Amino acid sequence: MQDIISILTAANQELEKNKIEISNLECQILLSFTLGVSKEYLIINANEEVDDKKINQFKNLIKRRLDGESISNIIGKREFYGREFIVNCNVLDPRSDTELIIDIIKELYAKDDDFSLIDLGTGSGCIISTLLLEFPNASGIGSDISENALDIAQVNAKKYFIDHRASFVLSDWLDAINFNNFDIIIANPPYILSKDLERLPLEVIYNDPLIALDGGIDGLTHYKKIVSNLQKKSNDETKFLIMEINEDMAKELFQLLTCVGFERENINLYDDLSNRKRVISCKF
Numbered sequence: 001m002q003d004i005i006s007i008l009t010a011a012n013q014e015l016e017k018n019k020i021e022i023s024n025l026e027c028q029i030l031l032s033f034t035l036g037v038s039k040e041y042l043i044i045n046a047n048e049e050v051d052d053k054k055i056n057q058f059k060n061l062i063k064r065r066l067d068g069e070s071i072s073n074i075i076g077k078r079e080f081y082g083r084e085f086i087v088n089c090n091v092l093d094p095r096s097d098t099e100l101i102i103d104i105i106k107e108l109y110a111k112d113d114d115f116s117l118i119d120l121g122t123g124s125g126c127i128i129s130t131l132l133l134e135f136p137n138a139s140g141i142g143s144d145i146s147e148n149a150l151d152i153a154q155v156n157a158k159k160y161f162i163d164h165r166a167s168f169v170l171s172d173w174l175d176a177i178n179f180n181n182f183d184i185i186i187a188n189p190p191y192i193l194s195k196d197l198e199r200l201p202l203e204v205i206y207n208d209p210l211i212a213l214d215g216g217i218d219g220l221t222h223y224k225k226i227v228s229n230l231q232k233k234s235n236d237e238t239k240f241l242i243m244e245i246n247e248d249m250a251k252e253l254f255q256l257l258t259c260v261g262f263e264r265e266n267i268n269l270y271d272d273l274s275n276r277k278r279v280i281s282c283k284f
Helices: 004-017 023-035 039-044 052-066 071-075 096-108 126-134 147-159 194-199 202-207 221-230 247-259
Strands: 077-080 083-086 116-120 139-144 166-170 184-187 240-244 267-271 277-283
Touching (some): 023 052, 023 071, 071 077, 083 126, 096 126, 096 240, 096 277, 126 139, 126 147, 126 166, 139 147, 184 221, 247 277
Parallel strands (some): 139 166, 184 240
Antiparallel strands (some): 077 083, 240 277
């Protein structure tokens, strides 16, 4: 038997020794997961004793973390826009940077607006599920090239009871979708240059699917495919394309959009909280 504070202190020292950032928070997450309690409970009940069986379970989780497995994959969930989503090694771990997409769409539409969206490369489905929760009259499609990812996205949609407004399609970007029936097209394509993949932190390489990271020789492979599909637009209704980007590619993507016919005044770049160009949008 050991008390909570002693367990956390020992685990924190071990993670710090192995240069794992925010080690204290990660220890709290793993212990609260082991005990089935909140992080707040651990703080309030720091002197409560834990039995040896639970301590051993916790130590096994710490070992997995030290071996490079991400917190999200260990506990099988990740927070996005204030909600928890189920994740595993088949989907990209949701990043807080992507929440900017939600904020942008909340500027474009009122809460009760009725609109339809496509979430390309949906992965865990955190974007489409979040938007349908924020906009109760909206509906949409999540597409992905991975059947395993679509399975997770469907689970998350059912978890939040919005599966009657969301459908999921196996598609290589827009190939299998008639996008003319939708108001917003959202994408967070892979943008890491193929030659740079080996330089990524081991934690990213071990936990995120390669297909969700590899942006091709110039990092723009998937953006080019998406944009080329949009040139086939056949009606006059206003639509929005909103894509997460790497700030280093902002100028190239702006030029790409203008070169294929999008008007410069309809293209906007948005900064994240660190003042990095993180999202590009265009009205067409």
